[in-house]
Amino acid sequence: MTIFQEFSRVISAGLLILPLFAYDALAADDIFDLSPEQPGRVRVEKDAAAIAAIPKDFKFANPGKFTVAVSTGGPPLATYATDAKTVVGADPDYALAIADSIGLELELVPVAWADWPLGLTSGKYDAVISNVGVTELRKEKFDFSTYRQGLHGFFVKASSDIKEIKEPKDAAGLRITVGASTNQERILLKWSDEDVAAGLKPIELQYHDDDAARIMALQSGRVDVIVQPHAQLVYIAARDKNIRRVGTLSAGWPERSDVAITTRKGSGLADALTLATNDLIKTGAYAKILARWQLSEEALPESRTNPPGLPKT
Incomplete structure (x- = not known):
């Protein structure tokens, strides 16, 4: 193969791939709002019952804030906005609604997926809202408040x-x-x-x-x-x-598999977050968040604390 033929082959291959990425960049904003401003985010009022359920001795990672770890695995769950620094998506929207419910300011902490267990255990953040599935093995170390079907x-x-x-x-x-x-x-x-x-x-x-x-x-x-x-x-x-x-x-076929807010085992925060989620379901805010990111198929009828999870293998 001549140098020209090799160059042509590479260029041809590139032309097959490049439009996919170019189209992605052009079309994403037409389907989902990936702007850092997020004008369509759902905001909610404080939930007195959820606030009252937070243990009096629970210490948040940052006073006055609900600090939540999220892995930016990609849209529509969580990704970087067009400014390349603001985290947006269904999970950040949900985290904001929970923060509103318990009367705190949301602080999102982007983390690598592999890092969230240690960070949560060590108290760097209060919760993980990042498509974490409930499993029996994870329940040995963490508490769960379900918010979506897996x-x-x-x-x-x-x-x-x-x-x-x-x-x-x-x-x-x-x-x-x-x-x-x-x-x-x-x-x-x-x-x-x-x-x-x-x-x-x-x-x-x-x-x-x-x-x-x-x-x-x-x-x-x-x-x-x-x-x-x-x-x-x-x-x-x-x-x-x-x-x-x-x-x-x-994801748990033949059983249902749920995705949940993950908190430290025994911290007492899970019940409050379950109450907050059920109030979001009752008021319709929950359905609006899922619909905004075209995830209505993943809706739960109710949130549960520490339901049966995928079995140990």
């Missing part, structure tokens, strides 16, 4: 003939892309076993390393369905407008 999404090309995937038989014989060693893979392998036992075709799992590779496999027709955390796909679908949801899957 869902995976089934998404297909907009032009696909697939209408709905609700149970194993609906996915029989389909080619589905997932990440290796993920919860989605674990569940779909069980679905495939059920299909085979029922005399149906197995599910064909294909593995791709990242979102871009999975989306490209879907759009090229190499796979029929993409399965990954629901919120991620909601954002991609709204941004690109060429994939659509045909079903959701509990």
Whole structure:
């Protein structure tokens, strides 16, 4: 291959990839408000019952503030705004509503996902609101106040003939892309076993390393369905407008799996935050926050303190 041919190949590859990123940057603001000002954020009044439930001896990390750790994994849950420093998304909006409810100013602390357990245990912040799922293992060290369902999404090309995937038989014989060693893979392998036992075709799992590779496999027709955390796909679908949801899957299938505000074990704060969440549900503020980020599918009927979590493996 000549230098010119190699250069042409690289440029061609770049032209295939560059529009995806350029389109992302241009279109994101059209779908979700990623501005640092966040004029559409939902604000609420103080919740007297939640405030009264906070233990009198509880010491907040910063007096007068509700200090919350959040991992900026990407929209619509949490990401950096267009100023590259303000954290925005569904989880920051929810944290703000909770802070309003308990009469404190919100202080968000961006953290790497791996760092939140140590920071919370050491008292650097009062809570973590960052898509943390409730598990029995985590319950040994932390308390939980649930605020969303943990869902995976089934998404297909907009032009696909697939209408709905609700149970194993609906996915029989389909080619589905997932990440290796993920919860989605674990569940779909069980679905495939059920299909085979029922005399149906197995599910064909294909593995791709990242979102871009999975989306490209879907759009090229190499796979029929993409399965990954629901919120991620909601954002991609709204941004690109060429994939659509045909079903959701509990992250704890066959049981429900909930996402929760995480607090220090035995701190006494969890019950107050559960009360605050249930008041947000009752007043409708909760539904407005989820709708703002197109996550209404993940709504809970009520918040619970330390519900059953995913079992230890």
